[in-house]
Amino acid sequence: MVDAHETFVIVGAGLAGAKAAETLRAEGFTGRVILIGDERDHPYERPPLSKGYLLGKEERDSVFVHQPAWYAEHDIELHLGQPVVGLAREAHTVTLGDGTVLRYDKLLLATGAEPRRLDIPGTDLAGVHHLRRLAHADRLRGVLASLGRDNGHLVIAGAGWIGLEVAAAARTYGAEVTIVEPEPTPLHHVLGPEIGGLFTELHSEHGVRFRFGASLTEITGQDGMVLAVSTDDGDEHPAHDVLAAIGAAPRTALAEAAGLELADRSAGGGIAVDASLRTSDPDIFAAGDCAGAEHPLLGMRLRVEHWANALNGGPAAARAMLGQDVSYDRVPYFFSDQYDLGMEFSGYAAPGSYEQVVCRGDVGKREFIAFWLGQGRVLAAMNVNIWDVTDQLQQLIRSRRPVDPERLSDPTVPLASFTE
Known part of the structure; x- marks a missing residue:
C-alpha cells in the first residue's frame, strides 16, 4: 500500500532510473514513486542494441529491465512517451510535455545521453543512422540484414565501441564496411595506440576497411537515399547507409535551465554531483550517463557512460535519496563482444x-x-x-x-x- 506522505520522482526511464525505482521499493520506501520516460518503450538495457539484439541472437523482449506488469505490481507510476519540459526547484515540481505538473520531495535526474550529430551536408538523407535507442536498433537491424543480402556498403563515422560493434554485426550479416576515424587507431582515447591497434587487426581480418586520419565532410545522395560519402583527405567512398558513431553528449538541458551546477567539459561534462550523487540542490540527485560525479577512489570528477554505471549508480542514488550514507566509488567497468x-x-x-x-x-x-x-x-x-x-x-x-x-x-x- 502506497503512503503518499512523500513523493520521489525519477526523470529518465532507462536502466539507471528503473533500477533506482526498484531499489526504493526494495529498501522499504512506501511513498509514491513516479518514473517518467520520453520513449514509449518500457525501460530497457542498451548493450544488446549493438550486440546480441542487433545480431538477431536475442529477442526484443530480452532487453527490458522488468516485465511490463512489474511496475504496477510494485506501485511504480510509469509515464512513458512523456518528456519533462520544466523543473521548478523552489516549487519542487516537474512539468510534463502534456502539461501535467508533478510535485516531488526528492528528484532523481537519470536523463542519459544522446548521440552526437554529424555537422555536415547530407545528414537528412534516409540512410543516415544513429544507435542509441531501441527504435534505432530495430531499424538498423533490418538495414544490416538488407545490406548483407544485397552486398551493400555501410560507412561508419567513428571507431569507438559502438562503431566497432556495429561493424562486427554488419560483417556478420555480410555487408561491406568502411570505418572513417580521425585518430590513428580505433579507441585511441580509451585504450591508446598500444592496444587500439589490436582492434585494427581484428576488424581488418574480417574485411573491414579503415580510413584513419580522416573525417566525413559530406554525404551525397539521390532521391533521398545515400549514394556516397566524402572525406577531408579528398576521397569519396561508396555507401548505401551511414552510421554516425562519434560519441554521446549528456542530456543536461533540464538541469541547466533549472540552474543546477554542471561539470566542466574537461571532466566529461554532465550534471555535477558529489560522491553521494547529490546535485547542487540538496533535494535533487543525478545518476547514469548524465552525471559527472566526484569519484572517491580516483580523486577526480568523472562521467561514465557505460552499462555498469547505470546499473549500480541508479541504486546508489536511490539509497542517498532515502538518507543513507552513500559514497559511490565503483571501479568503472565495461565490456564488448566483437566476432x-x-x-x-x-x-x-x-x-x-x-x-x-x-x-x-x-x-x-x-x-x-x-x-x-x-x-x-x-x-x-x-x-x-x-x-x-x-x-x-x-x-x-x-x-x-x-x-x-x-x-x-x-x-x-x-x-x-x-x-x-
Whole structure:
C-alpha cells in the first residue's frame, strides 16, 4: 500500500532510473514513486542494441529491465512517451510535455545521453543512422540484414565501441564496411595506440576497411537515399547507409535551465554531483550517463557512460535519496563482444595519465590481460578472452599498490599475489 506522505520522482526511464525505482521499493520506501520516460518503450538495457539484439541472437523482449506488469505490481507510476519540459526547484515540481505538473520531495535526474550529430551536408538523407535507442536498433537491424543480402556498403563515422560493434554485426550479416576515424587507431582515447591497434587487426581480418586520419565532410545522395560519402583527405567512398558513431553528449538541458551546477567539459561534462550523487540542490540527485560525479577512489570528477554505471549508480542514488550514507566509488567497468573477441575493461586511464602498458598472456592469440600503469600502480586493466578475473583486477586497481611490471607480465604469478 502506497503512503503518499512523500513523493520521489525519477526523470529518465532507462536502466539507471528503473533500477533506482526498484531499489526504493526494495529498501522499504512506501511513498509514491513516479518514473517518467520520453520513449514509449518500457525501460530497457542498451548493450544488446549493438550486440546480441542487433545480431538477431536475442529477442526484443530480452532487453527490458522488468516485465511490463512489474511496475504496477510494485506501485511504480510509469509515464512513458512523456518528456519533462520544466523543473521548478523552489516549487519542487516537474512539468510534463502534456502539461501535467508533478510535485516531488526528492528528484532523481537519470536523463542519459544522446548521440552526437554529424555537422555536415547530407545528414537528412534516409540512410543516415544513429544507435542509441531501441527504435534505432530495430531499424538498423533490418538495414544490416538488407545490406548483407544485397552486398551493400555501410560507412561508419567513428571507431569507438559502438562503431566497432556495429561493424562486427554488419560483417556478420555480410555487408561491406568502411570505418572513417580521425585518430590513428580505433579507441585511441580509451585504450591508446598500444592496444587500439589490436582492434585494427581484428576488424581488418574480417574485411573491414579503415580510413584513419580522416573525417566525413559530406554525404551525397539521390532521391533521398545515400549514394556516397566524402572525406577531408579528398576521397569519396561508396555507401548505401551511414552510421554516425562519434560519441554521446549528456542530456543536461533540464538541469541547466533549472540552474543546477554542471561539470566542466574537461571532466566529461554532465550534471555535477558529489560522491553521494547529490546535485547542487540538496533535494535533487543525478545518476547514469548524465552525471559527472566526484569519484572517491580516483580523486577526480568523472562521467561514465557505460552499462555498469547505470546499473549500480541508479541504486546508489536511490539509497542517498532515502538518507543513507552513500559514497559511490565503483571501479568503472565495461565490456564488448566483437566476432570471437570478448573483453572486459576495468578502471580509468586517460591519455597522458599512464606511463606504460604491460601485457600477460598471448596477445597474438588474443588471450591476454593488459595493464595500464601510472606511478608504478595499476590504473586500468583489460582482460581479452580470459574470464573470471574481473574481481581480482578491480581489487588490484582499488588497492593502489605499487607493482613490479615484470612479475605482472608473468602468467605464472597469481593475480591474487598482488593484493595479498
